[in-house]
Every structure is written in C-alpha cells, then in structure tokens.
Amino acid sequence: xGPMASPSFEVGRPTDLDxxxxxxxxxxxxxxxxLDLESLCIVTAQRVWSLRADLHFLSHDGNLIDTAxxxxxxxxxxxRLPVIxxxxxxxxxxxxxxxxxxxxxxxxxxxxxxxxxxxxxxDGEMVCVVDATAQEEALREGDMTVTVNKNGEVCQISKxxxxxxxxxxxxxxxxxxxxxxxxxxxxxxxxLRDDEVVRNKGNLDWLKEGKSENER
Amino acid sequence: MEGLRNDGRRWNELRRIHCQLSTSSxxxxxxxxxxxxxxxxxxxxxxxxxxxxxxxxxQDSATVTCEVYFAAFSGTDRIKRxxxxxxxxxxxTAIQKTFSSVILTHLFSRSEITISIHILxxxxxxxxxxxxxxxxxxxxxxxxxxxxxxxxxxxxxxxxFDNEGSSPDPWLDxxxxxxxxxxxxxxxxxxxxxxxxxxxxxxxxxIERLEAMIAVGISGCxxxxxxxxxxxxxxxxxxxxxxxx
Amino acid sequence: MPIQIISPxxxxxxxxxxxxxxxxxxxxxxxNDGDVLMDEAPRRAGGQAGGIVTPGEVVTDDPQWMRGxxxxxxxxxxxxxxISSLAGxxxxxxxxxxxxxLKFRYIPEIGDLVVGRILEVQTKRWRVDIAAPHSAxxxxxxINLPGGILRxxxxxxxxxxxxxxxxxxxxxxxxxxxxxxxxxSLHTRSLKYGKLRNGVFMTIDAGMVRRMKSHVLTLPTSNxxxxxxxxxxxxxxxxxxKHTTPLTESTTEGKSVSITRLEEEASEAIYSxxxxxxxxxTRGEIARIACVIAALAKGGVKVDEEMVExxxxxxxxxxxxxxxxxxxxxxxxxxxxxxxxxxxxx
Numbered sequence: 186x187g188p189m190a191s192p193s194f195e196v197g198r199p200t201d202l203d204x205x206x207x208x209x210x211x212x213x214x215x216x217x218x219x220l221d222l223e224s225l226c227i228v229t230a231q232r233v234w235s236l237r238a239d240l241h242f243l244s245h246d247g248n249l250i251d252t253a254x255x256x257x258x259x260x261x262x263x264x265r266l267p268v269i270x271x272x273x274x275x276x277x278x279x280x281x282x283x284x285x286x287x288x289x290x291x292x293x294x295x296x297x298x299x300x301x302x303x304x305x306x307x308d309g310e311m312v313c314v315v316d317a318t319a320q321e322e323a324l325r326e327g328d329m330t331v332t333v334n335k336n337g338e339v340c341q342i343s344k345x346x347x348x349x350x351x352x353x354x355x356x357x358x359x360x361x362x363x364x365x366x367x368x369x370x371x372x373x374x375x376x377l378r379d380d381e382v383v384r385n386k387g388n389l390d391w392l393k394e395g396k397s398e399n400e401r
Numbered sequence: 402m403e404g405l406r407n408d409g410r411r412w413n414e415l416r417r418i419h420c421q422l423s424t425s426s427x428x429x430x431x432x433x434x435x436x437x438x439x440x441x442x443x444x445x446x447x448x449x450x451x452x453x454x455x456x457x458x459x460q461d462s463a464t465v466t467c468e469v470y471f472a473a474f475s476g477t478d479r480i481k482r483x484x485x486x487x488x489x490x491x492x493x494t495a496i497q498k499t500f501s502s503v504i505l506t507h508l509f510s511r512s513e514i515t516i517s518i519h520i521l522x523x524x525x526x527x528x529x530x531x532x533x534x535x536x537x538x539x540x541x542x543x544x545x546x547x548x549x550x551x552x553x554x555x556x557x558x559x560x561x562f563d564n565e566g567s568s569p570d571p572w573l574d575x576x577x578x579x580x581x582x583x584x585x586x587x588x589x590x591x592x593x594x595x596x597x598x599x600x601x602x603x604x605x606x607x608i609e610r611l612e613a614m615i616a617v618g619i620s621g622c623x624x625x626x627x628x629x630x631x632x633x634x635x636x637x638x639x640x641x642x643x644x645x646x
Numbered sequence: 647m648p649i650q651i652i653s654p655x656x657x658x659x660x661x662x663x664x665x666x667x668x669x670x671x672x673x674x675x676x677x678n679d680g681d682v683l684m685d686e687a688p689r690r691a692g693g694q695a696g697g698i699v700t701p702g703e704v705v706t707d708d709p710q711w712m713r714g715x716x717x718x719x720x721x722x723x724x725x726x727x728x729i730s731s732l733a734g735x736x737x738x739x740x741x742x743x744x745x746x747x748l749k750f751r752y753i754p755e756i757g758d759l760v761v762g763r764i765l766e767v768q769t770k771r772w773r774v775d776i777a778a779p780h781s782a783x784x785x786x787x788x789i790n791l792p793g794g795i796l797r798x799x800x801x802x803x804x805x806x807x808x809x810x811x812x813x814x815x816x817x818x819x820x821x822x823x824x825x826x827x828x829x830x831s832l833h834t835r836s837l838k839y840g841k842l843r844n845g846v847f848m849t850i851d852a853g854m855v856r857r858m859k860s861h862v863l864t865l866p867t868s869n870x871x872x873x874x875x876x877x878x879x880x881x882x883x884x885x886x887x888k889h890t891t892p893l894t895e896s897t898t899e900g901k902s903v904s905i906t907r908l909e910e911e912a913s914e915a916i917y918s919x920x921x922x923x924x925x926x927x928t929r930g931e932i933a934r935i936a937c938v939i940a941a942l943a944k945g946g947v948k949v950d951e952e953m954v955e956x957x958x959x960x961x962x963x964x965x966x967x968x969x970x971x972x973x974x975x976x977x978x979x980x981x982x983x984x985x986x987x988x989x990x991x992x
Contacts, residue, residue, distance in 0.1 A: 204490045211487070217605050327502070329600065339611055342586065342602040346498025349596035352615050363608050423749070430751055449751060449779040505718060505731055510827060512779045540701060543747030545716060545731035548702030592702035630700055633733050637698040640748050641735065643946025 191245035191319070202249070209250055209343060210257060213295045213332040217340035220261065221290040227269060227276060234266065236289075247318040250330055254297035259373050263380065264289055293334040295341070296369050298362035301325040302348050311354045315365065329355065331362040335370040339363075407578055408438075412558070412570040415621060418628050420533070422541040422636045431542025435534040438576055439524035444534035446542040448514035463509035467497040468517040469531065475523045477577070492518075496531055499589060499599045505545040514544060525580040526554040528587045528601060533625060540633055548592030549629060552599070553621030555614045556585035557606050571610070571617040586611075588618035593626060595619050699730040699745060706743065714744025752777045752852035752881035754830035758821045759861040761842070761879030762832070764811045770804055772811055774819070777852060777881045780829050784811070788822060788833035790840065792916065810917050816842040816885060818862075818877045838862060840916050842877065844924060845887025848936050850943035852882035856950040863951050864889055868962060871931030876939075878949060884939060886932050888924050934961055941978035942985070953985060956992075960984035 225234040265286035301317040327347020332340040416438030424434045429445035457464040469492045471482040529552035556575040584604035707727045716732040719725040734747040762774040772784045819832035863876040873889035938957035
C-alpha cells in the first residue's frame with residue numbers, strides 16, 4: 186500500500202489497515218481451505234510449490250478489503266501451474282510451451298463483503314452500506330466483513346469494535362452478503378471465461394512468437 | 402439432543418469462570434485476572450495518562466492502546482510470539498477497536514489508556530477471555546464505560562448431524578479441542594442490550610447455522626456478564642466495608 | 647507484588663431443562679449452587695446490597711435529576727434515564743447525581759498538596775508527574791529561588807534550571823491553577839514546599855489519602871528514630887523523610903527576627919541533592935511508617951494523620967512481640983485491625 190493509492194498511506198509504515206487486510210485475506214482464503222494445498226505438493230514431505238500473491242493498490246476509494254479479496258481470488262482462479270512429472274528422484278518442470286499448464290484446484294471462491302454501519306436512523310434502525318467509498322468509510326461508525334462463497338457457506342466473519350449492532354441486523358447483513366456473492370461470483374466466472382477465449386487464441390500467438398525467437 | 406461433550410459438559414454449559422479485580426497493586430490503575438476453564442488471562446490497565454508518543458495525542462478524546470503478550474508456555478506447543486506476530490497484532494487491533502467504542506473516551510482528551518494483556522494459558526476462547534479481562538480491569542481502574550463488554554464463544558457441532566433438517570446443537574464456550582475441531586465464533590456484546598460490538602469467526606459454516614450460533618453466543622455473554630457483575634459488586638462491597646470502618 | 651489468586655469458585659453446572667430453541671432465543675438455565683450469584687434482579691440502583699452501581703446500570707429514570715460525573719444519558723430512551731458508567735457509589739448533591747468510582751486516577755484541584763517527580767526539564771518550566779491523567783507544569787517563576795523569596799528571576803536562572811530541579815527529582819508542591827481541560831500548574835512558593843530528600847518515596851491509590859487540613863505530618867518515633875516527616879500527597883504519592891529543622895522552624899515561627907538569614911541559609915540547602923547522614927534507627931522507623939501506610943491502603947482504610955499514628959503504634963506493639971514484618975500479609979492485616987480497634991476506643 187503506497188502513497189499512490191491514497192496520500193494518507195506512507196511508505197514503509199504498515200498501518201492498522203495493512204494488518205487487518207492481510208489477516209482477513211489469510212483467514213478468508215487460507216483458513217477456509219479454498220485452495221487445495223495438497224495439490225501443490227510435488228514430492229510428499231519434500232518438495233512443494235510456493236504461491237505468493239502480491240497486491241498493489243493503485244487507487245483508494247474505499248472498500249479495499251472486498252476489492253483485494255476479489256482480485257486475489259480471480260488471480261488464483263486465473264493462474265496456471267506448470268505441469269511436472271516425477272520419475273524417481275528426477276523432477277521435470279515442463280515449460281508452458283511443451284505442455285499446457287493446469288489451473289490450481291480451488292475448492293470454492295470465498296468472497297468478502299464489507300458492510301459499513303453509519304449509525305442509527307430516526308427509527309433506531311441501523312443504516313448499513315455495502316461497498317462504501319472512501320468518504321463513507323471516513324464517516325462510518327463501525328464495519329463488518331463477512332466472507333461467503335456462492336454455496337452459502339460463511340468462511341469468516343469479523344467485526345471488531347465499532348458501534349454495537351443488533352444480532353438481527355448482522356444476520357440480515359450475512360444473508361445479504363450471501364446474495365451479493367452469487368452476483369460477484371458470476372462476474373468473476375464471466376471475466377475468466379472471456380479471458381479463456383482470448384487466452385486460448387493469444388496463447389497460440391505467443392507460442393509462435395516464442396518459436397520465431399528461437400529460430401533467430 | 403442428549404449427550405455430553407468431550408469434557409463432560411452439555412451443549413449450553415459454560416466452563417467455570419473465575420474472575421478477580423485489583424490483582425496487582427502496583428504500577429497499574431486497574432488490573433484483573435480471569436479464568437475461563439483453563440484459559441487464563443491477566444490484564445493491567447494504565448491510564449488515563451500522558452500519551453507515550455506524540456502520534457497518540459488526540460485533541461478531543463483519549464487514545465486506547467492495547468498490548469497483548471502470549472506467554473511462550475501458554476499453548477500446547479511452546480511458541481514464542483513476538484510483537485509483530487500476526488495473531489498478536491490481530492488480537493490487539495480487535496480489542497483496541499472494541500474498547501475504543503465503549504470507553505467514554507471524550508472525557509479524557511489528549512491522554513492515553515493502555516490495556517496490557519498477558520495470556521498465561523490458552524484453552525479456547527482466548528479473544529473472549531481477553532475482552533472479559535479488559536472489561537474488568539477497566540472497571541477496576543475507574544474508567545467510564547458505557548456498559549460491560551462481555552464475550553463468549555459458540556461452536557457448531559457436526560457430530561449429531563442428520564438429514565431431517567433439524568440442525569445439530571450449537572455448543573457454548575468451546576475449549577481448545579473443540580475449537581480446533583469444529584467451526585466456532587467469538588461474539589462480544591455491550592451490556593444486556595444484545596447488541597454485538599465484536600464478532601469474529603474463522604471457519605467455514607453454513608449461513609443457516611450462523612444464527613443459532615450467534616444466539617447461543619449472545620445468551621452466553623449475558624451469563625458471563627452476570628458472573629462478572631457479581632464479582633465487581635462483591636469486590637466493591639468488600640472495599641466499601643473496609644473504608645466504612 | 648505477587649498476584650493474588652483466591653481459591654476457585656464452585657463449579658457452575660447447567661440444568662437439564664431447556665426450551666426448544668426458537669429464533670434468537672436460547673434459554674440457558676444454570677444452577678446456583680454456591681457462591682456464584684445468579685439472581686437476575688431488576689437492575690435498579692438503591693435496592694442493591696452494598697449500594698454499589700456498576701457500568702450500564704440505570705441509576706434513575708426520574709427526569710428531575712441532573713447528570714453528574716460517572717454517568718451518561720441513555721440514548722435509547724432519548725436521554726430520559728441516567729446510566730452509570732463506573733463501578734462505585736452514588737453521591738447526590740442537591741439535584742446532581744454522580745457516581746464516585748471505587749478507585750480512580752487523581753484529579754487535581756486547586757490547593758492540593760501533591761508530591762511529584764520531575765519528568766522533563768523545558769525552558770523556563772518543568773513537567774511533573776503527579777499521577778494525574780496529564781503531567782503538571784511547574785514554572786520557573788513559581789519556585790523559590792535561592793537567595794531569598796523576593797529575588798528577581800534572571801536569565802542566569804533560566805540557564806541554570808537544572809540546578810534547581812532535574813529529571814527524576816522529587817518535590818512537594820501545591821496545585822496553583824487549573825486550566826480549562828484539567829491541566830495543573832504547581833508552585834513551591836513556600837518553605838513548606840520544595841525538593842524532597844533524606845527519605846523514601848512510595849505510592850498508594852489516590853483515593854486512599856483523606857483530604858485534611860495539613861498533609862505534612864511530623865511523627866515522633868520511638869527506638870531512637872527521632873522525628874520523621876510524612877508528606878501525604880493528595881495524589882497518592884507519599885514521601886517519608888527524616889525531620890529537617892530549619893525549614894519547618896522558619897515557616898512555623900514565621901516572624902522570627904532572623905528569618906531572612908535563616909531563609910538564605912535554608913535556600914542554599916533547598917536544592918541540594920545530597921542526602922544527610924541518616925542513622926539506622928531513623929531508617930528503620932521510616933521503613934516501618936512506610937509499611938504501615940502500605941498496609942492501611944491495602945486494607946482499604948483511608949490514610950490520614952490519625953490512622954498513621956494509630957497504625958504506627960500498633961506496628962510498634964507488633965514489633966515488640968518479636969514479629970518480623972514487611973507491611974504485607976497477615977501481620978499487615980493485624981496491624982490495620984489493631985489500628986482500627988484503637989480508633990474505635992478513642
């Protein structure tokens with residue numbers, strides 16, 4: 186998170202938001218076992234793939250958590266792992282030109298939905314806002330992040346502090362999150378599908394390019 | 402519905418809670434010690450005092466700072482958790498945010514209230530015990546709070562599952578074994594308003610089950626509040642009697 | 647100080663009976679077998695045993711009361727009911743309702759005698775820790791400068807500010823003014839006040855010092871200890887030192903002929919950092935007084951002149967019986983009990 190996203194971020198000094206974000210993503214994606222870690226194993230108890238997701242925030246206008254989560258999930262779903270063959274002691278990593286790389290085995294797509302509580306209205310009803318802008322975030326009195334997948338499984342909930350909220354409102358939020366996630370899930374799927382088309386086409390182009398380079 | 406959990410409790414049974422105020426008489430304005438089962442937490446509160454650094458000065462309210470220390474021997478494995486450990490940071494942020502909204506901070510401008518928590522033993526419900534301990538220590542320090550903040554955990558058992566549509570019992574106040582086994586959540590409420598100030602869950606659970614878990618957690622919180630309140634009253638009475646003589 | 651852990655409470659067990667759960671309503675019934683109080687009596691003040699209110703408790707719904715310290719107005723009932731934010735006792739002054747916490751930080755008030763420690767030396771002023779939410783300030787212009795009370799402050803004094811008080815020095819002072827937000831400004835413009843030496847510093851809870859006419863006591867001690875001065879700071883900071891004659895003489899006798907000369911001599915010594923020679927007997931008695939005060943505070947007894955004297959007597963008697971004592975534990979409780987018994991007799 187650099188000053189590029191928002192002038193309030195300083196270089197080299199992790200803020201509370203940093204910690205919350207990385208913990209939330211870790212809880213949402215790793216602890217909910219979204220990624221089948223066993224599939225990343227090359228030789229049992231010896232060699233494994235190591236995956237690393239780097240997030241760069243280019244512009245901050247609120248709701249970093251949800252955006253970061255969607256970005257990570259999409260990236261993981263989009264990622265292709267080179268194929269390997271193990272024969273005895275030898276491990277061969279096939280270059281992408283040789284064999285078509287395989288996608289990661291993502292068991293489900295956990296997606297974060299953050300609610301911002303803007304205080305109670307005149308009827309004592311809590312005003313909740315989904316996908317808050319930076320301005321709304323500055324005004325909010327509390328927030329809650331719910332991570333759900335499209336099957337309606339809640340992977341993580343976190344509401345630390347902020348204004349006290351009725352349990353019923355929270356449940357309403359959770360159910361709403363489950364609905365929203367279905368939509369987001371479809372969006373990601375569509376984007377990936379579109380990309381697949383381009384990629385398949387592009388992949389060939391790229392292969393050709395690679396070959397011509399070799400010939401040179 | 403009948404059946405006991407691995408430590409012989411029923412689904413709606415709290416573990417023994419033992420709490421104490423003014424446990425350390427020096428260097429802290431308020432202190433407390435709480436045992437929830439085998440989870441043992443010690444908490445000291447200092448403040449309102451002069452902020453330790455310029456950054457922490459707020460012109461119109463007090464800053465709440467939280468420090469959490471895990472004793473290396475607190476868990477089953479001997480793990481030394483440093484200041485930058487993610488779990489420590491997360492606990493600190495959660496507690497700090499929770500209490501910032503409950504302490505009447507506007508009364509103490511340009512000062513700092515430090516909650517320092519030492520976790521001596523972990524047996525499930527660490528966050529809950531930390532929150533409860535901090536509430537007691539703040540009360541002991543005479544820092545104005547809107548109300549008690551009480552926390553409790555609730556789990557979702559999977560063992561007695563049947564397909565008839567009747568959901569299995571949620572379990573109240575999970576211990577370490579249960580916590581690592583089944584999905585569980587921590588819920589913290591303000592007073593007996595049933596309003597949730599903090600909620601944290603780290604495992605996967607069906608959304609339909611969530612409601613029952615939260616409901617059980619809230620009821621647990623109310624009970625914990627009763628126990629804590631009676632300890633505060635007992636302590637206060639003792640102190641008044643001593644002064645009255 | 648060791649952590650006190652009292653024996654565990656009896657186990658709380660769950661009752662068998664519970665209703666079939668419905669939305670949002672799980673009933674938890676617990677047996678009440680022993681000390682753990684479970685009665686969910688309507689939470690109203692006054693009716694409670696011991697007269698204690700706890701945070702979140704509704705103190706009154708009556709709109710005739712005004713909200714004082716330690717309370718807030720409930721937003722749920724649109725500011726009708728007054729709710730406690732502290733654990734403590736209710737105090738009513740006319741129509742003002744406030745809660746006094748059982749234990750709280752020292753809040754400075756004008757005229758309080760406080761013992762403090764220098765935190766920081768700044769230009770023309772010191773910052774003094776007086777156990778309050780904010781540190782107090784002591785201006786160079788509000789101390790007695792060496793060479794007589796009426797000497798004009800010069801720039802040399804500003805440069806030599808550390809020769810008067812430097813970081814870590816203890817002093818006794820009076821709260822002179824308070825700013826709007828509770829910041830205290832101290833002064834030591836009397837020979838009663840100034841730097842402290844020749845003794846020990848100790849702290850107790852601020853609320854444990856009873857406000858009195860005079861917070862500086864001189865206690866004649868036995869066992870050849872001579873007189874001992876006790877500075878009972880209202881802020882809970884206490885200093886116990888060997889009695890020093892010239893300073894107190896000049897203030898008590900006020901109008902003696904040699905006052906100016908005496909003061910000059912005294913003022914030389916005022917900012918000295920060197921302790922005098924203190925005999926082992928005096929040290930012993932100073933330590934005993936410190937133990938008595940600690941035991942009183944620990945026992946929840948407010949510390950005042952009378953209690954210190956009675957406590958000291960009781961401690962002496964305990965000592966004569968050949969009991970070793972460090973101000974703590976059972977002996978401490980016995981001394982406090984004996985002191986209380988003495989007070990009841992007198």
